[in-house]
Amino acid sequence: MFPPFFGPVSHRLKAGDRAPDFTSGKLLHSPVGTAWTSSNFDGHFTILNFCPNTTANPGPVAKWNAMVRQFVAEPVHFLWITAEDESALLPWLAQSPVDGWVLHDSSGQAARSFGLETPQSVIVGPDRRILGYDHLQSSEHTVRAALEGRTTTTPPKSGMAAILEFAEAGRVLLRAEPITMPRPGDHRPKFPPSHTLHVSPSEPESAGGNYSAPDYRNWLGLSVTTFIAEMYETSPARIDLPAGLDDDRRYDFAMVLPEPVRPEEMSRLMQQGIQDHYHLTVTREIRLLDVYVMTVPTGTTPVIKAGPDDGDLGYSCSFSSSVYIVGRRGDPEPESTLDRPMPLSTVGSVSMSNATMDDFCRFLERHLDRPLVNETNLTGNFDLQVTGSRAMSGDFIQRLRDQLGLVVTVAPRPVEMLIFRR
Numbered sequence: 001m002f003p004p005f006f007g008p009v010s011h012r013l014k015a016g017d018r019a020p021d022f023t024s025g026k027l028l029h030s031p032v033g034t035a036w037t038s039s040n041f042d043g044h045f046t047i048l049n050f051c052p053n054t055t056a057n058p059g060p061v062a063k064w065n066a067m068v069r070q071f072v073a074e075p076v077h078f079l080w081i082t083a084e085d086e087s088a089l090l091p092w093l094a095q096s097p098v099d100g101w102v103l104h105d106s107s108g109q110a111a112r113s114f115g116l117e118t119p120q121s122v123i124v125g126p127d128r129r130i131l132g133y134d135h136l137q138s139s140e141h142t143v144r145a146a147l148e149g150r151t152t153t154t155p156p157k158s159g160m161a162a163i164l165e166f167a168e169a170g171r172v173l174l175r176a177e178p179i180t181m182p183r184p185g186d187h188r189p190k191f192p193p194s195h196t197l198h199v200s201p202s203e204p205e206s207a208g209g210n211y212s213a214p215d216y217r218n219w220l221g222l223s224v225t226t227f228i229a230e231m232y233e234t235s236p237a238r239i240d241l242p243a244g245l246d247d248d249r250r251y252d253f254a255m256v257l258p259e260p261v262r263p264e265e266m267s268r269l270m271q272q273g274i275q276d277h278y279h280l281t282v283t284r285e286i287r288l289l290d291v292y293v294m295t296v297p298t299g300t301t302p303v304i305k306a307g308p309d310d311g312d313l314g315y316s317c318s319f320s321s322s323v324y325i326v327g328r329r330g331d332p333e334p335e336s337t338l339d340r341p342m343p344l345s346t347v348g349s350v351s352m353s354n355a356t357m358d359d360f361c362r363f364l365e366r367h368l369d370r371p372l373v374n375e376t377n378l379t380g381n382f383d384l385q386v387t388g389s390r391a392m393s394g395d396f397i398q399r400l401r402d403q404l405g406l407v408v409t410v411a412p413r414p415v416e417m418l419i420f421r422r
Contacts, residue, residue, distance in 0.1 A: 005052065005108075005111075005116075005117060005118050005119060005181070006050075006052075006083075006108030006111040006112050006116055006117060006118075007107075007108050007112060008112075009112050009115050009116070009117055010112075011113075011115060012115045012177065013114055013115040013130060013177075013178075014115075014130070014176050014177045015129075015130050015131060015132045015133075015153045015174070015175075015176040015177070016129055016130065017129065017130050018128055018129060018130075019038075019041050019046070019114075019122075019124045019128050019129070019130055020113040020114065021038045021113075022105075022109060022110040022113045024105055024107050024109035024110060025081070025103045025104055025105035025106075025107075025109070025110055026103070026104045026105075027101065027102070027103055027104075028089075028090075028093060028102040028103065028104050029093070029097065029098060029099075029100075029101065029102035030101055030102075031068075031099065031100055031101065036079065036101045036103060040077055040101075041077075041124055041128040042126070042128060043075065043126050044075045044076060044077045044126055045074075045075060045076040045077070045123065045124065045125060045126055045131075045143075045146055045147060046076070046077045046078075046079060046123070046124040047076065047077070047078050047079065047121060047122075047123055047138055047143060048079045048081060048114070048121060048122040048123075048124070049064065049078070049079070049080050049081065049121050049136075049137055049138070050081050050110075050111045050114075050116055050119050050120060050121070050122075051080065051081070051082055051119055051136070051137070052082060052083040052084060052119055053082070053083075053084050054080070054082040054084060054089060054092070054093075054098065055084065055088055055089060055092040058096060060136075060137050061096060061098055063137065064078070064080060064098065064099065064100070064137065065097075065098065065099045066140075067138075067139075067140050067143065068099035068100045069099065070140055071140075071143060071147075074147060075126065075147075076143065076146075076147065077100070077101065078099065078100030078101065079100060079101045079102075079103060080098050080100055080101065080102045080103070081102075081103045081105050081110055081111070082102070082103070082104055082105070083104070083105055083106050083107075083108060084106075085106075086104065086106075089104065114130075114178070115177070115178050116178050117178065117179070117180050117181045118178075118179050118180075118181060119136055120133055120134065120135065120136055120178060120179060121133070121134040121135060121136065121137055121138045122134070122178075123138060123142070123143075123146050123151070123174065125146075131146055131151055131174060132151060132152075132153050132174025132175055132176060133174060133175040133176075133177065133178045133179070134174055134175070141172065142172050142174075145170065145171075145172035146172075148170075150169070150170050150171055150172055151171075151172045151173075151174050152171055152172070152173060152174070153173070153174050153175065153176035155173055156171075186211075187209070187211035187218050188211075188213070188216055188218070188256070189216060189218050189254040189256050191254065191256045192256070193215070193256050193257055193258040193259075194256070194257075194258070195255070195257065195258075195269055195272070195273065196255065196273065196276075196277075197253060197254075197255050197270065197273025197274060197276065197277045198252075198253070198254045198255065199251050199252070199253055199277055200251060200252050201249065201250070201251055201252075202220060202221045202250040202251055202252050208220045208221030208222070208250075209221070212266075213260075214260030214261060214262075214266075215256065215257045215258075215259060215260045215261070216254070216255060216256045216257060217253075217254065217255055217266060217270060218252070218253075218254045219252065219253045219254070220252045221250045221251075221252065222250060222251065222253065223246075223247070223248065223249065223250060223251070224241070224245045224246065224247075224249075224251065224278075225239060225241060225245070225246050227251070227253050227274075228241070228274055228418075228420070229366070231267060231270045231271050231274060232271060232418055233267075234418060235362070235365040235366045235368070235371070236341055236366070237341060237365055237368055237369060237370050237371045237372075238365075238371055238415065238416065238417050238418060239417070239418050239420070240417055240418065240419045240420065241420050242280075242420060242421060242422050245278065245420075253270075255269065255270060255273055257269070278420075278422070279422055280420045280421065280422060281420070281421055281422075282418055282419065282420050283418075283419045283421075284416055284417070284418060284419070285416070285417050285419050286414050286415070286416055286417075287414070287415055287417050288412050288413070288414055288415075289370065289371065289412065289413065289415050289417075290370065290410050290411065290412055291370050291371040291372065291373050291410070291411065291412070291413045291415060292344055292368065292370060292371065292372040292373065292408050292409075292410060293372075293373050293375055293408065293409050293410070293411045293413065294357075294361060294372060294373065294374055294375060294376055294406055294407070294408050295375050295376055295406075295407050295408075295409070296376045296377070296378065296405065296406065296407065297405075297407055300405060301405065302376075302378070302404055302405030302406060303403070303404060303405045304378070304382045304383070304384055304404050304405065304406075305382065305383045305384075306380065306381070306382060306383070341367070341368055341369035341370075342367055342368060342369060343368070343369055344364070344368055344372070344396060344397055344408060345395065345396050345397050346396065347364070347367070347386075347388075347396040348388050348396075349385075349386055349387050349388045350363075350364065350384070350385070350386045351384070351385045351386075352382075352383070352384045352385075353383050354381050354382075354383070355381060355382060355383075355384060356379075356380070356381055356382070357374050357376050357378045357379075357382070358374055360374075360382075360384055361373070361374040370410075371413075371415050372408075373413050373415075376406065384404060385403070386399050386400055386403050386404060387399070387403065
């Protein structure tokens with residue numbers, strides 16, 4: 001665990017509280033040639049961006065400057081607050097100016113006065129009340145929403161209808177309180193230490209999560225199938241469970257051990273805990289199944305962009321789907337989820353960097369209703385991106401071919417399955 005970035009915070013603020021006075025720091029730039037004072041809050045929206053290390057962030061600085069210019073005629077002030085050593089900062093600013101007010105606050109007092117433990121943004125309304133806390137740097141979209149009264153700290157209700165209504169109204173969600181640094185034991189379950197897996201229904205509004213330490217694991221908001229797939233490092237499509245276990249209900253899974261263990265031993269204990277809790281045996285079996293088969297058409301060259309070979313650094317990826325709808329937790333209307341298998345055609349978009357084709361297929365398969373077999377024979381690392389939108393839903397296989405030159409068909413193949421039986 002790391003200490004608070006700006007030092008210990010003694011007073012916690014939240015949305016609706018009055019923006020505090022802060023007097024520490026040295027003004028390095030002013031758009032109007034005057035110092036920043038607390039009276040600047042009055043009658044204007046204020047965007048405060050706490051970015052301790054400015055010289056290492058030329059990209060965010062460029063976006064900030066563009067945003068300041070975008071709103072030059074609007075009743076909004078922009079305040080960039082940095083903390084790095086002046087010996088490096090000042091020469092850099094001489095070559096790369098930052099627009100708006102720029103305050104050097106090496107002590108972190110300004111950040112602590114807003115209750116900040118980590119770098120993030122704060123948006124203050126013209127009545128000097130905090131509208132909410134934002135990401136490391138607010139976007140033009142968020143600033144426009146603040147000016148038009150479309151920001152909120154209340155998330156939409158559960159269910160797709162409520163989420164769509166929230167989006168169509170142009171609402172932008174801010175945090176009611178700043179992000180805090182994790183503390184030892186924040187997510188440590190309260191169970192007495194043992195080798196027992198504890199399973200309990202998730203809270204209805206739980207956001208889920210995965211928390212671990214050498215002596216415990218705490219997985220929140222997963223179906224039984226997804227949890228077992230995670231513990232056995234496979235996909236739900238390669239798991240055969242007894243009737244009644246493979247459903248939409250969400251659970252929390254936790255184990256607290258008497259002593260710390262290595263990750264591989266923790267995984268073994270969790271696997272044994274699954275078998276003990278559900279009274280299951282597990283075997284491996286080769287089955288002939290209809291699977292998705294990914295190939296490259298003979299005589300064609302895929303349009304995949306070669307990625308860097310970064311050795312053991314691995315790959316990065318993102319995934320979205322907005323079309324596979326299931327009921328969950330008794331909601332009156334259906335809800336979208338990535339925690340249930342979906343046909344490949346209904347995937348929304350995928351983006352991966354520095355990935356092999358095996359990486360790509362394994363990542364996709366985690367979300368699919370059947371295994372995905374890689375028969376492309378493509379070697380090396382690639383940057384892969386398949387774009388799409390809700391209006392394009394249902395045609396991912398065609399977009400995969402059009403955008404990457406990869407073909408997917410359904411055909412029988414032998415597949416190793418994990419078979420669980422009571």
